[in-house]
Amino acid sequence: MRARRAPFRSLPRRPLRTALLTGLAALGLTAPLLAPGAANADVPPAPGWTLQWSDDFDGPARSLPSAANWQVDTGHNYPGGPANWGTGEVQSYTSSPDNLALDGGGNLRITPLRDGAGNWTSGRVETRRADFKAPAGGTLAIEGRIQMPNVTGEQALGYWPAFWALGAPYRGNYWNWPSIGEFDVMENVNGINSVWGVLHCGVNPGGPCDETNGIGASRACPGASCQSAFHTYRFEWDRSASPNVLRWYVDGQLFHSVDENRVGARAWADMTGHAGYFVLLNVAMGGGFPDGVAGRATPVAATEPGRSMLVDYVAVWTRGGGGGDPGPGTPSTLHLRPGGTLGEATGTASATTLASASGTNHDGAPNTPQTFTATGVNGAHNGGATQFDLLVDAGSTVANGQQVRVSYDRTGDGSWDRTETYRYFATDPVPGYEHYTQGQGLKSATGEHGTMRGGTVRVEVWNAIGNGPSTLGTGNQSVVRIPFG
Template sequence: MSTITRRTPLLAGLAAVGLMAALMAPGEARGDVPPAPGWTLQWSDDFNGPARSLPSASNWQIDTGHNYPGGPGNWGTGEIQNYTSSPDNLSLDGNGNLRITPLRDGAGNWTSGRIETKRADFKAPAGGTLAIEGRIQMPNVTGEQALGYWPAFWALGAPYRGNYWNWPGIGEFDVMENVNGINSVWGVLHCGVNPGGPCNETNGIGASRACPGASCQSAFHTYRFEWDRAASPNVLRWYVDGQLYHSVDQNRVGAEAWNNMTNHAGYFILLNVAMGGAFPDGVAGRATPVAATVPGRAMAVDYVAVWTRGGGGGDPGPGTPSSLHLRQGGTLGPAAGSAAATTLASAGGANHDGTPHSPQTFTATGVDGTYSGGSTEFDLLVDAGTSVANGQQVRVSYDRTGDGSWERTETYQYFATDPVPGYERYTQARGLKSATGSHGAMTGGTVRVEVWNAIGNGPSTIGTGNQSVVRIPYGPGAAR
């Protein structure tokens, strides 16, 4: 599901994560996320909850309107619907599924739903593999009545958030796309520059095939994407019901484009059903939707899950030693428990820019590792509720031997939150305010993260547990 107008577009044994799903009849009802021997589950949602409730606010954020603030109009694709947070367009069905339902009002205006994961750090560990998988039934509509339907399950590079004009360089992995009710799944990679470039933008590098057995529209199927950094060259793979139908390796796109789409914080996942736009219009050969297009046919999502396998750390990514989540109790380490929040004390109207004031402190001890030559990265979920003129600030300190001396301290520019409830993302892109000392090898070292309100008159919160994360430029190493 590209963010810029476009497009037309080895089975190596059943993948372990998709094994159970692939062995099931495609339309068979299922419950929780399936087990995956040999893989580590990093994140999932099986959409259990009361009928007409919204998807978990801990896991997902809801996109609304016709574009991101300041981003390309019509989401950059020419699609015509207005995304809403109405349960009529977006809700759980009470039977373990998320349903995204396009609707048309009496004036001919279309509405639908689009969500994206709050986490944006899904990345293959160094020397390992990332898998993103969902079990989905496409909208059950075909022929003239389906013209304009564009369901998608996809992922965008984290640097897109807050920028919205750096596509396709930051990377896009389309795990599943479909248009116009055709019995086919498309898997597409977007990268490089637009137009043209190594990924042939705006089309991308794609492949498609019919769903195995029952059609894509009439039954659930399992759609899976793998990013394999254990293979040489590294490779991306697309599966439907465990059957490989598309792959792209790093040699095909070249070192620069591959590095730009992989050497950042990671990816976030999206689910949506668009109406109209460049892809369905191009396939149909005319503008869509049409008068015969019927509303009310939902995409149903049974689960979405992210796993990793292998890898020795040293690269930021879910669960790797250099990816340290802010955890309840003031520790840093792998994501622990479910989403939670910690309160940051009010600045009391004073200016504490650059100087910690009643900070929340998170620490990892016993850290061993070699400096990679990179920089600290962080992705903090912060919120000041309805308070105005609040700003959160972070300081990251490194004690290379654990003896209480801080050889490297980095203070970043504070982040001014808006007065609208809901988490915002504070990242290293705000820039360094000051830095002292230097990095070097860590042996039994300590990493400390302090977060406080630098300005404002009200308290705020920071996401913890499996939410906020700091990535240190060290590896291999471990926080004990």
């Protein structure tokens, strides 16, 4: 029933530069990313994850998606459920191949249409399975590779494509939303170059998830716009972290997270304690979200029908849950947080300043670094390597280079058992964040990894060269993945 809500208005703060679109994929946070504009590919491999379910929409053109995987929703509401799907949208969903069909090239195509009388139709499907759930102590990932309807401006008013999940108890009830939970992996309205990720929970109106708005965030799609190319949208429910946390990504870049403490134990238990979730894909027309963003009722006379959402694949993975995860309070994915700590993302973007190298070469030797530390780290070394994606920006300064050193103290006794210094990253003199990853390569490394028991991880970042300061993204911006679990 996607959210009887007023519009969520958090528009992108600042589009991130995407010199390395696959930076976070290399961290093992997501399945390896495909080129955003590529038309079609199989479900990608995901080392370290177990594929639980997928559909890559192979089949003849104008055929319906697999009946073994999907059920088709029709009309203006579920039987006995809220009118207009509970959101005020105007279209009627159908099973016509004009609205809902495979394209013969490995994609599902959902196409809104308007007839001569001004009535709209479109398509909506949901997985037959409704048991997608993070295993105890592990993580669930729901991912889709999607091109939003390629329409913008006045012609896009009213378009509302979505890729989302609803709690299983909603089926057959239709009046227990939002307590059963809703994870909006990708939403978009009115052809804006932005992806929204939203959590719905608790009670309506108000409650811990601020219904009917939900707890959401948005950002521009990396590189090519959301409408002009395929992008990968991913949601993770992590029960290996303490507190448990939900995360949203686009093309491997984290843009939103919500942890258990933010909504409280009762609401969290209500939305996670049931059998699991089912996944939905649809393109609505009109309703509370697009109307609110547009400031008027949509669609309008200028809205152009026939622009399709294309879905390359949908896949569900799990990881962990059977031992071998990092110890309590020790997620393997650590964000650089304000105040010099490493841990779960704060949920908001922030930044800190890296002092100028003042024209002196500090390659390999930290010079007034910004330092971030995690203590009490537990876990067995998984045989992998340190990986990171730091957002850095030298503004308009020429010839700056940022450098990172990651150190491991396995027992927290003050001795560094493993220290890794990576080659510096030469930022360009154009304002805007760039991605500094482990792909720059190791400059030097000492010591060996081993089991962490109450250990410490330290990350130091500084300007190795140049004559000006730089900016380092923190909060939910920069991430280090330690090889444990």
